[in-house]
Amino acid sequence: MAISAEEVKKRAYDLKDQITQDRRYLHQIPEIGTDLPKTSAYIKKRLDEMGIPWKDCGGPIPPKMTEDFVEAGFPRMEKETGVTALIGHGSPCILLRADMDALPVREDNDLEFRSCSSTGHMCGHDSHAAMLLGAAQILKDMESELKGSVKLMFQPGEETGAGARVMVEDGALTDPKVDAAFGLHVQPTDRTGEVGYAVGVNSASLDSFILKIYGRGGHSSQPQLCTDPLMIMNQVYQAVNLLATREADPAAMVALTCGVAKGGTAVNIIPDEAELHIGLRTLDVEAAEHLKQRIPEVIDHYVKAWNGEYDLTIFHTPCTFSNEELCREMVPHIGEIVGEENVHQIPPMTGTEDFGYVTKEVPGMFAFIGAGKPGNAPLHSPKMILDEEVLPIGAAVHANAAIAWLEEHGKENN
Structure with a gap:
């Protein structure tokens, strides 16, 4: 019996407090670049609590890359502390990705859980990691019913433009081989729960x-x-x-x-x-x-x-590229969570997203999910604040997209 979207959504809202707790903890320990020891340790601790096996992914960065980043004004980065995790068994395999690095921007708001350092999660990557942890719990609870496997990719270094590259080169898309990939990014200037996506090239x-x-x-x-x-x-x-x-x-x-x-x-x-x-x-x-x-x-x-x-x-x-066929498959299942009237095709963004290193290798889809309203402070602003109501919605979108894709493509292996 197929797992219903309503059940996925209910489980996500049951986990709302935990997802919020995860997000707020990560928000208070922002780390920049590819080496995120505290953030990665927390991700692995939470995966252990859920009984989900994980692997370190990234490892030492080539010395030339380290020196190049220093030349460009980044802090010295000699390793990447990415994490992958696996739920389910065998093929097909879909990858869900969340970046988790912060920005060298001092937060300027009065949240009780705000960052008090010179760095801050002003691009929302803390919420990405928390939503993926929420999806992980949903998928783990339903593991026996999955028609394949889901790989989780917790990625540092997105703001460097090369974090995904390092993880891909270290085997993030293998063992098992990844057949499709999905990424989600919050957008504080869009109404909470609205999802926008571009087909084809969708980031510069x-x-x-x-x-x-x-x-x-x-x-x-x-x-x-x-x-x-x-x-x-x-x-x-x-x-x-x-x-x-x-x-x-x-x-x-x-x-x-x-x-x-x-x-x-x-x-x-x-x-x-x-x-x-x-x-x-x-x-x-x-x-x-x-x-x-x-x-x-x-x-x-x-x-x-x-x-x-x-x-x-x-x-x-590189540009991030959303595969037309994958988008056509995914959009109805995103709509099952947020309402089909809240899923829209949008122009490609002129910013850059290093999920492109993943979509160069496998069919992928990248989407934005609203986490606020028009007029809010934008991404990268020191005053950026997210509506935390997005957290269970994003977790459910991740989980439902993966479950539905496996349900469809798993049949091909039976």
Whole structure:
């Protein structure tokens, strides 16, 4: 007998107090980056209490990646403390993902459980982890009725753009092989319980170029004896912006921003070094591939033309892609929880989400769930507050989507 959505929803609301307790505890211990020792320890403790087997996933980060992140201004991160867990048995297997890292943003509100550190869960990842823990309990209680297995992915480092990559490279999608994946993100500016999703590309890729230019400093009265890195930086700045306007299709969404441009200490001194940080976002895969190649070429030619040298560090986070067939299968079962009138197709977001590393490998769906109302402080704001009524709803959406997908695809193996 199939497990009904009503039963899933009832069990989620029965767990509301526990899910809220989990969320509030995680909210008070925000950690940033890929190394989240306190957060991961709590996740594993809760999985142990539910009798759900788990594995560490991520492990040591390659030294080059560590140094690249330091160059980009992140804290030194030498390991990733991701966690995977398994409920059910055999194939097919669906993965449910929750990110759990915080932001380097000091929280500015009067919640009794607010973070008192210089970091805060202002992107709602604490609620993602809590909702997935709630779904885990529902699925564990119904484990004998599952038509396959559910893998849980508790992921650090989403805000670095590479946390999912590290877990995927460490085998998060294997043993058992993952056949489909689902991710959910809260949205405090949407009405609680509304779900929005985009078919196809649903988040922008992000390519970051950290450029350090080395010249030869000296007195401004003798520029002929110097190589001016600030002048070179200015030339590169103009050239890469022209690329976006002249070598990308105007129909493509391309946003290129140089968010850091620095160097020098005094008006009469030509410095030895300058630094430029370039960020490229686009929803167009072809445009991304072209500009990813052209930006380093332009940098190389301009720096060398003016007798400079340089170091270039590049980060890439791909677009997240929602599989059309999977969306068609999932939407009715999301609607069973939130009401079909509350599930809407929306435009892709111009922000970036590293769930794209998962959807590059397996069919996936990524959706936003409202956790507030229009006019609320947005994600990443120090004043962002979530409506905790979303917590049991999100847990039920996760669980029902997994159960229903297994019910349908498990039949194919029988």
